[in-house]
Amino acid sequence: MFRQILLLFSLLFIVTISRAQTATADEVYDKYLDFNLARLQGEVEKATDLAEQLMKDTLKLKPHVRVNFYNSAAKLYEDGSQSVKAIELYERVVAAQPQYYVAHRALGYLYLKYIPDADKPLDIPSTNPDYIKAVKKSLPQLEKAQACDADDNTLTLIKTLYKNIGDVKGLTSLNERLKGLSKNCIDILSDE
Template identity: 45%
Template sequence: MRRITVFFIVLILSIFELKAQDPEAVYNRYLDLNVAMLEARQYDAIGLAEKIIPDTAMLPPKARVSFYNMAGKLFDDDRQSEKAINYYQKVVKAEPDYYVANRALGYLHLKQVEAAQKKLNGSAGGKQARDEYINAVQKALPYLEKAQACDPSPETLAIITSLYKTTSDDKGLNSLDERLKARAKSCVDILQSQ
């Protein structure tokens, strides 16, 4: 009798597990997430996103990229920079010319630049602090440049220029206009979710 009871418990748990992994259920949660974001229900949206995360592979490819973008935005708004960076990088990997994710990554990495700069200023110019600062700048620049190429902004351009100057990268600064023109030729401003 005990074996039969254990068997049925395992069977019921297996059915629930299969239901949780149903692609249609995952896609329905994705649609619910879209509604929650449209209605600015941040708390609900984060909860839905966290339920979708383990099953993102079940979303259609374009919906998956759109989900990653939404998750990046949610975590960015919730001040969870590392999570936001993780999801925005997935967007850029799938859609390298999507300037919104590039801009978000640029500004998220800029926060790391500012933290590295504070560390550099407080360390009396130590080599390790300088290297960390330069590495942070090098992470931010490609994303900021793509954002600038696709949606020019005097503020972003001033930041990019300042970063090249503070790292003494005259070569990068001198070739900036050329790179921006090349990158401006392939900009995506809307992700397709279907």
């Protein structure tokens, strides 16, 4: 009998502790607001801390708020030279909001970050598989960004990348693709 009572109290204690550790949706949203405030006030360390805490509870945020959080956290990580974390979050943003070209631009450049001189014209097309893989990952992102917000530097980079991997077909059909991609562009994410 003593064992059963002890077991019952143990279970109640464990349930009470786990409920105390589970944040409510309101608490998570309040933490999200604190994260935004810290980020906007330039408190990078505090914002990064709050971002890490929020990551485990993002499903308690409304979908649009969650996407906005991912985007803000990605930018925070990108600025803090944590490209791997930034890429993961920008990919979530693009998956949820495929027309949000700002995240596409960030991804396009981040995919090329670890490829030395990725943006430099080559005399002959590259045969380096890592280079080609990075370029092929980067190009659709850069094209969406270019289609929605034309930029001479981005356009030059896109053309250089196509030439560097020897993709003449991709280069010649670029203008047509850009026209198609220019529809329904989103430049600002909403919390609503």
